Amino acid sequence: MDDMIVMQNVWKAYPNGVMALNGVDLSVKEGEFIYVVGPSGAGKSTFIKMIFRELKPTRGKIFVNHKNIANLRERQVPYFRRKIGIVFQDFRLLPKLTVYENVAFALEVIEEPPRMIKRRVMEVLDLVGLKHKMRSFPDQLSGGEQQRVSIARSICNRPPVLIADEPTGNLDPETSWQIMDVFKRINEQGTTIVMATHNRDIVNTVKHRVIALEGGMIVRDEEEGAYGYEA
Amino acid sequence: MVMKLRTLQRHVKESFKSLGRNGWMTFASVSAVTVALVLVGLFMMVLFNLNKIAGDIESDVEVRVYVDQSATKADQTQLASSLKQLKNVQSVTFQSKTQGLNSLMKSLGNDKNVFADVKSDNPLPNAYILKTKQPEQTASVASQAKTLPHVSDVRYGQGTVEKLFHVINIARNVGIVLILGLLFTSVFLIANTIKLTIVARRREIEIMKLVGATNAFVRWPYFIEGLIMGVLGSVIPVFLVIVVYHFAYYNLGGNLSSMFISLIPYQTMTTNLSLLLVGIGAVIGVWGSLSSIRKFLKI
Ligand SMILES: Nc1ncnc2c1ncn2[C@@H]1O[C@H](COP(=O)(O)OP(=O)(O)OP(=O)(O)O)[C@@H](O)[C@H]1O
Ligand SMILES: [Mg+2]
Numbered sequence: 180m181d182d183m184i185v186m187q188n189v190w191k192a193y194p195n196g197v198m199a200l201n202g203v204d205l206s207v208k209e210g211e212f213i214y215v216v217g218p219s220g221a222g223k224s225t226f227i228k229m230i231f232r233e234l235k236p237t238r239g240k241i242f243v244n245h246k247n248i249a250n251l252r253e254r255q256v257p258y259f260r261r262k263i264g265i266v267f268q269d270f271r272l273l274p275k276l277t278v279y280e281n282v283a284f285a286l287e288v289i290e291e292p293p294r295m296i297k298r299r300v301m302e303v304l305d306l307v308g309l310k311h312k313m314r315s316f317p318d319q320l321s322g323g324e325q326q327r328v329s330i331a332r333s334i335c336n337r338p339p340v341l342i343a344d345e346p347t348g349n350l351d352p353e354t355s356w357q358i359m360d361v362f363k364r365i366n367e368q369g370t371t372i373v374m375a376t377h378n379r380d381i382v383n384t385v386k387h388r389v390i391a392l393e394g395g396m397i398v399r400d401e402e403e404g405a406y407g408y409e410a
Numbered sequence: 411m412v413m414k415l416r417t418l419q420r421h422v423k424e425s426f427k428s429l430g431r432n433g434w435m436t437f438a439s440v441s442a443v444t445v446a447l448v449l450v451g452l453f454m455m456v457l458f459n460l461n462k463i464a465g466d467i468e469s470d471v472e473v474r475v476y477v478d479q480s481a482t483k484a485d486q487t488q489l490a491s492s493l494k495q496l497k498n499v500q501s502v503t504f505q506s507k508t509q510g511l512n513s514l515m516k517s518l519g520n521d522k523n524v525f526a527d528v529k530s531d532n533p534l535p536n537a538y539i540l541k542t543k544q545p546e547q548t549a550s551v552a553s554q555a556k557t558l559p560h561v562s563d564v565r566y567g568q569g570t571v572e573k574l575f576h577v578i579n580i581a582r583n584v585g586i587v588l589i590l591g592l593l594f595t596s597v598f599l600i601a602n603t604i605k606l607t608i609v610a611r612r613r614e615i616e617i618m619k620l621v622g623a624t625n626a627f628v629r630w631p632y633f634i635e636g637l638i639m640g641v642l643g644s645v646i647p648v649f650l651v652i653v654v655y656h657f658a659y660y661n662l663g664g665n666l667s668s669m670f671i672s673l674i675p676y677q678t679m680t681t682n683l684s685l686l687l688v689g690i691g692a693v694i695g696v697w698g699s700l701s702s703i704r705k706f707l708k709i
Contacts, residue, residue, distance in 0.1 A: 231620075254624075257619075257622045257623060257625075259622075260622035261621070265620050265621075271616070271617055273613065273614055273617065284617070285617070285621040287420065288618045288622075288623035288627060288628075289622050289623060290414060290416075290417055293416070332621070333621075336621070
């Protein structure tokens, strides 16, 4: 299988001098599902931000889909991001738009043709099981439903990679499982998923490769790994 | 790259939606531009005319060299050629005492009776009228001419010319500083107004950037919004300039025409100044609007 994400000796120093990543080497295969775990401040979010080029590495190379994004031109960043789905802990939905409009928004702003948008939005809403709520506004939905809308939005442009920073962080255990169910379906369609999480139950139950970060370094990398930290 | 019509429609729709939603903010921004442009418009009206009048006077500045009454014809010819050789002299024209009297009578009006006696015994001397290459050179040419033989007196708009240039220069500089200050203030006001509304739209920009919208795409609605606000802000100033200049030109302008100066023609002035004001308004609006979102594009 092909490599989807490759990091070679990646370092990240924040302007205030904090070294958030210290020489990370890693490769993630196409279609793989990985968890990124570690204590607070370990560098998980920094790691995630590097993959969609919110941050540039101070040193090292990052290949996503065979493209070195460390030296990507600023003008090219938007086109690169269209190939990456992103999910956050806080959903980031637009409160004044309906469920349907929130998902369609992501396709409108990259200028997809309207007929294609309609079809695709219905498709992804179906996938996350929210077709019947398409006319609701975010504040009329539960947290889990809102997160499913944000997942639908993240995959509507069929990105080969989906990255998620603590997607279940704001949800109760019950709803978290629903989210994992959606991720499973997306992963089965061939999408590579990178998920930073503090949720030990999920990591220990839904087995995938686990990468543990501590002090900005990879301290563990196991296929079918466990969460490995006391709760 | 040509923008898709659908995309342009979206941007225009978004701009109007936002202008409407933030009605009071829009009103405040437009008012700020209006106030600035009213002042700029009135000031430019005065400044442009001062410049024009200065030009009129400049081109009229001449040095009169009066010939000594005792000078012979030969002396006069000699003087004429010396005058021609002076530095910075462009032209030398002879004005006989009769011509001088005629032009004096003309400039003083129709009351010819006063001069009836004088005409038979003309007290005016013959004169040479010099034009200098540059208006600032009149003083030096005059002092050189004074040293030549058979010259009884040299006259030019001593003092008044220098003073006028001095005043215009100061007015121009003060005006430019004032105008720049006003314009920056209104750019700042627009930027701040939009910044207040942007807090609500910040999330929207953030999401756009995350799903891969280009900066240009994010900017367009703001560009259009700024443009609309700037152009709206220039409506009242343009109208005011047209009305005020109508009054100034057709009332004041008439009185000036008896002198050798005149105001800038009504059509020319109002057309140019209107275009200028609309242009400045558009630039201020767009500049203010775009500068307010610059920070939010860095995601
Ligand atoms: N913008 C920033 N400027 C400076 N330092 C930062 C910034 N963001 C993060 N850091 C620092 O970098 C280190 C790694 O932070 P990061 O957010 O990647 O940790 P994390 O593993 O995601 O933690 P958590 O589990 O609490 O979300 C921390 O020491 C943090 O204080
Ligand atoms: Mg984090």
